[in-house]
Amino acid sequence: MHKQETKAYxxxxxxxxxxxxxxxxxxxxxxxxxxxxxxxxxxxKNYHGWISLQEDTVLLGLSxxxxxxxxxxxxxxxxxxxxxxxxSVVPR
Numbered sequence: 105m106h107k108q109e110t111k112a113y114x115x116x117x118x119x120x121x122x123x124x125x126x127x128x129x130x131x132x133x134x135x136x137x138x139x140x141x142x143x144x145x146x147x148x149k150n151y152h153g154w155i156s157l158q159e160d161t162v163l164l165g166l167s168x169x170x171x172x173x174x175x176x177x178x179x180x181x182x183x184x185x186x187x188x189x190x191x192s193v194v195p196r
Contacts, residue, residue, distance in 0.1 A: 105151040105179045109169045113144045113154070118161025123190045125151040131190050153183050155191060 113122065119137035127149055134144050135157070146152045154163070167174055183191070 105181075106148055106169075106174065106177045107179065108148050108177050109167055109174050110148060111146045111152070111168075112166040113146070114141070114164045114166075116162040116164055118156060118158035120154045120156050120161050120163060121191075121193060122152060122154045123186070125186050125190075129186065131186055133190065151181065151186075155193070157193060 113120075113136065115136040115138065117138060119135060119139075122134045122136060122144055123131055124134070124144075124146055125131045134142075136142060136144060137157075156163075169177065
């Protein structure tokens with residue numbers, strides 16, 4: 105989580121599942137891939153993470169801060185603290 109930084113993600117190839125959790129611990133999931141292209145914008149004060157769904161996944165991540173600013177604004181918690189179910193992948 106970053107208190108000041110906004111991040112944006114785009115999947116160039118493959119696919120990835122993203123989980124975004126707000127301050128009230130409400131989670132949202134997104135699947136990004138070139139088949140349904142979109143940019144996921146993660147505003148400040150939201151925990152987020154992702155898992156690759158394919159071996160060839162290439163992800164582009166952008167930030168509105170420098171690397172140094174991002175590292176100073178980095179707050180981490182155990183990703184399983186929101187429950188294992190948010191990270192599960194169910195085959196279709």
